[in-house]
Amino acid sequence: MIGYLAPLRALKFLFIKPHTVRVPDKVWPRWPDFADPREGKSVYRGTHDNDWTKCIGCGNCSRICPAMAIEMKEVPKEVLDEIGAKGVNKRPQIDYGRCTFCALCVDVCPSGSLTMTDNYTWVTTDARDHRYFFPGAEKWKYASGDVHTWHKNPQSDLLRPKPWVKKPPQPAGEGK
Amino acid sequence: MPIRELVVTYDFPTDLHLGPQHPGIHGNFAYILKVDGEKIIEAKIVPGYLHRAFEKLMERRTWINNIALIPRVCVPEPDVNEYAFNAAIERIAGWEIPPRAKYIRTVVLEMARISAYLMYLASMGGGVGVYPLTQWAFGDRDYILDLFEALTGARVYHIYMIAGGVRRDIPEGWLDKLEETLKYLEGRLKEYDKLVMNSAVVQRRLVGLAPITPEYAMEHGVTGPNLRATGVPYDLRKLDPYAAYDELDFEVVTEKDGDAWARFMVRRREIDQSIDLLRQLIDKLRKDDTPHIHQPYSGLAFKVPQGEAYVHIESTKGEFGYYVWSDGGFNPYRVFVRGPTTSHAGVLMEDIVVGQELADFSLIDGSFDICPPDLDK
Numbered sequence: 001m002i003g004y005l006a007p008l009r010a011l012k013f014l015f016i017k018p019h020t021v022r023v024p025d026k027v028w029p030r031w032p033d034f035a036d037p038r039e040g041k042s043v044y045r046g047t048h049d050n051d052w053t054k055c056i057g058c059g060n061c062s063r064i065c066p067a068m069a070i071e072m073k074e075v076p077k078e079v080l081d082e083i084g085a086k087g088v089n090k091r092p093q094i095d096y097g098r099c100t101f102c103a104l105c106v107d108v109c110p111s112g113s114l115t116m117t118d119n120y121t122w123v124t125t126d127a128r129d130h131r132y133f134f135p136g137a138e139k140w141k142y143a144s145g146d147v148h149t150w151h152k153n154p155q156s157d158l159l160r161p162k163p164w165v166k167k168p169p170q171p172a173g174e175g176k
Numbered sequence: 177m178p179i180r181e182l183v184v185t186y187d188f189p190t191d192l193h194l195g196p197q198h199p200g201i202h203g204n205f206a207y208i209l210k211v212d213g214e215k216i217i218e219a220k221i222v223p224g225y226l227h228r229a230f231e232k233l234m235e236r237r238t239w240i241n242n243i244a245l246i247p248r249v250c251v252p253e254p255d256v257n258e259y260a261f262n263a264a265i266e267r268i269a270g271w272e273i274p275p276r277a278k279y280i281r282t283v284v285l286e287m288a289r290i291s292a293y294l295m296y297l298a299s300m301g302g303g304v305g306v307y308p309l310t311q312w313a314f315g316d317r318d319y320i321l322d323l324f325e326a327l328t329g330a331r332v333y334h335i336y337m338i339a340g341g342v343r344r345d346i347p348e349g350w351l352d353k354l355e356e357t358l359k360y361l362e363g364r365l366k367e368y369d370k371l372v373m374n375s376a377v378v379q380r381r382l383v384g385l386a387p388i389t390p391e392y393a394m395e396h397g398v399t400g401p402n403l404r405a406t407g408v409p410y411d412l413r414k415l416d417p418y419a420a421y422d423e424l425d426f427e428v429v430t431e432k433d434g435d436a437w438a439r440f441m442v443r444r445r446e447i448d449q450s451i452d453l454l455r456q457l458i459d460k461l462r463k464d465d466t467p468h469i470h471q472p473y474s475g476l477a478f479k480v481p482q483g484e485a486y487v488h489i490e491s492t493k494g495e496f497g498y499y500v501w502s503d504g505g506f507n508p509y510r511v512f513v514r515g516p517t518t519s520h521a522g523v524l525m526e527d528i529v530v531g532q533e534l535a536d537f538s539l540i541d542g543s544f545d546i547c548p549p550d551l552d553k
């Protein structure tokens with residue numbers, strides 16, 4: 001049925017629950033009842049986290065970064081000794097003005113210390129803290145969230161070649 | 177005093193700058209129109225607002241780094257770029273990729289088609305003044321983005337395909353979620369149809385607007401759904417099958433009138449087609465147990481043997497092509513991107529809008545799905 005009133009059908013949707021999601025309370029602390037922050041999915045690529053005890057300061061992450069966002073920043077030896085860290089006393093610092101959140105740095109980290117979390121909101125009063133994100137350092141700990149959603153696993157590990165050899169076709173099933 | 181005497185009329189044409197910030201122009205892009213009253217007598221495009229020199233930037237980045245850059249060539253449907261670039265690498269290097277990688281890539285491409293078409297419906301809804309369509313389509317597109325997030329880790333720029341396959345396998349239970357979403361979408365599309373297809377307002381605005389003939393379309397380099405709307409069954413998924421399309425069963429969607437309504441309908445029907453294709457792919461993925469990647473290279477950078485390849489694929493905007501030339505090094509020697517909007521905006525729009533009403537301009541622009549990012553690159 002074609003008619004001029006057809007668009008008015010949409011009015012019935014006024015009585016249906018909206019499918020938009022509320023703003024997380026982390027962003028709007030003044031409205032504490034907005035307390036259902038939407039969580040990132042299980043492989044979400046949010047803000048980085050770096051386990052300083054595992055990181056060896058090799059700089060692979062800074063070498064692959066397509067946006068040249070990672071700078072290897074010196075950390076005082078005493079700080080690393082205290083937590084029992086190994087390797088070079090440098091740790092990656094990420095320029096979030098450049099980062100594309102591609103997670104290539106995570107996939108080439110040989111120690112698996114660098115991860116990405118489900119966190120996507122962060123509020124700070126210092127613009128420099130926001131831009132030069134130093135995953136693993138005390139000040140940025142709370143911004144990294146606690147669920148490490150995108151981390152290196154055997155599937156996504158770029159350092160380990162995974163060649164696939166096609167098996168000649170067999171009567172039963174495909175080759176692996 | 178009669179109102180006619182209050183209106184200032186000019187007896188010479190007026191220049192009207194439309195864009196780059198105009199709700200009816202999709203993206204950072206402008207037209208300079210010469211109008212005589214309400215009638216357009218000349219149109220000139222003003223590209224360049226989005227120029228980021230992608231082709232040059234790609235030469236300075238390693239093969240693997242480029243996958244973070246190329247999705248940005250087409251914002252509403254980034255995955256076509258990822259596919260075409262990586263397929264070109266595979267063709268140069270002569271790798272054969274596992275069937276599972278092909279299926280996952282096809283799933284991603286089809287989901288991107290749905291999300292881009294929903295965006296198209298949204299923009300057309302705005303153009304004809306049926307705003308619920310705009311809001312619904314954008315809202316439902318978010319469910320597709322949720323699926324993307326669960327699969328690839330990102331919502332818009334997925335950076336998921338990589339030379340040899342995809343970066344991760346499908347997570348547990350994801351296929352069920354995809355099935356659920358498809359079912360939900362089907363129900364919603366029926367509501368869309370009730371709202372739009374039966375609306376006399378929409379039909380009055382779109383039927384017969386800016387029609388093109390098949391000959392005219394081919395002369396002007398029109399591809400994709402815009403060409404199919406004139407009745408030409410030109411679909412690269414069928415004519416030159418890539419990814420897993422040769423294993424799928426589908427008919428090319430065509431309409432015959434070539435006007436804005438036909439262009440709208442082709443896209444609306446192709447959403448149904450994509451839903452059907454995704455269902456076929458789900459079955460195939462459930463049966464397949466090959467790995468998700470063939471990765472003979474290792475580490476931070478790899479070399480691709482000397483050679484060149486041109487990969488063209490079907491996007492929602494038209495034919496997308498990547499010509500990649502390797503000199504055997506760590507970086508591409510040259511990459512050329514063939515974006516469909518170059519011919520749609522640059523050649524077609526300047527010609528087709530002459531003689532049309534000014535009020536219809538953004539509707540014509542929208543009906544051709546003009547998308548500036550791939551024109552400027």
Ligand code: SF4
Pocket residue numbers: 050054055056057058059060061062091092108109110111112113114
């Ligand atoms: S985060 Fe990983 S890749 Fe980066 S320096 Fe530490 S160990 Fe190396």
Ligand code: SF4
Pocket residue numbers: 061064065066067068069070094098099100101102103104105106
């Ligand atoms: S996620 Fe950010 S820091 Fe890591 S490689 Fe990508 S752009 Fe660089």
